[in-house]
Each structure stands twice: as C-alpha cells, then as structure tokens.
Amino acid sequence: MLAQDWEPVVLRKPKPKAQDLRDPKAVNKALRSGGQVQTVKKYEAGVNKRAAAMAVSARKLDEAAEPAAVGRVTAEVRQVIQKARLEKGLSQAELAKLVSERPQVVQEYENGRAVPNQMVLAKLERVLGVKLRGKIHK
16 A cells, blocks of 8 residues: 655755855846845955055165156257147147147147157157257257
C-alpha cells in the first residue's frame, strides 16, 4: 500500500556571491522587487593619492635644488605675431584654426604667458610668413 508523506520540504536558493551582488543588473532587480539595497559612496575611489603626492614632492625637491625660471615668449616675438596676424586680417581664433591649435594657445603667445614650443612657433611662422625663431629682423 502507498502512504503519503506529509512532512514539508523546504527549498532554498544558494546565497549570492559578493561579486554577483555588485552587478548592476542584480542591484536593479533587487530595487524592482523591493529587496534591500545598500549603497556606499566611495570618495576618491580609484585615485592614487600617494603617487600624486610623490610627484609634487619630487618637483619641490628639484625646484629647491636648482630654481630655474621657465622661459616665456619674449616681447619681441609677441609683437611680431600680433602685428603679422593683424596685417593678414585674422582673429586669434582664425589663426588658431589655421595652425591647428586652440585659440587659447594663440592668446597665450600674444600675451607672453606661453612657454615657447618650437612646433607651434614653426606653424605660426609658416602661416604668418614671419620669422619667430632665432634672431628676429624687424
């Protein structure tokens, strides 16, 4: 004769792994179903502050050992660039476009704040038709 077994059978899901809990799909599923979701804001996550501090320290040491002023564009070069640009009837933005640089770069060269870059000076020489490197003849 067959007998019926009335004892309850409990089925349980395995616990999710930590990696699965961080999955955006799992988080969205939990939010939709009303489950508990804990969020933790991580400040400066993925930033290696120590490496940045080391670079700053190295720069300070170099400056302390041999303080060298960074050369800027001379007043002579500034005036030649500005004069040649105005003679050609170009704005700073148009000149920047012709030399494939940002307008801010041309502005810095004309204001004397830029550190001279030979590549940029060569482009400016070619477009403006003036000599900016070496001895400048007015």
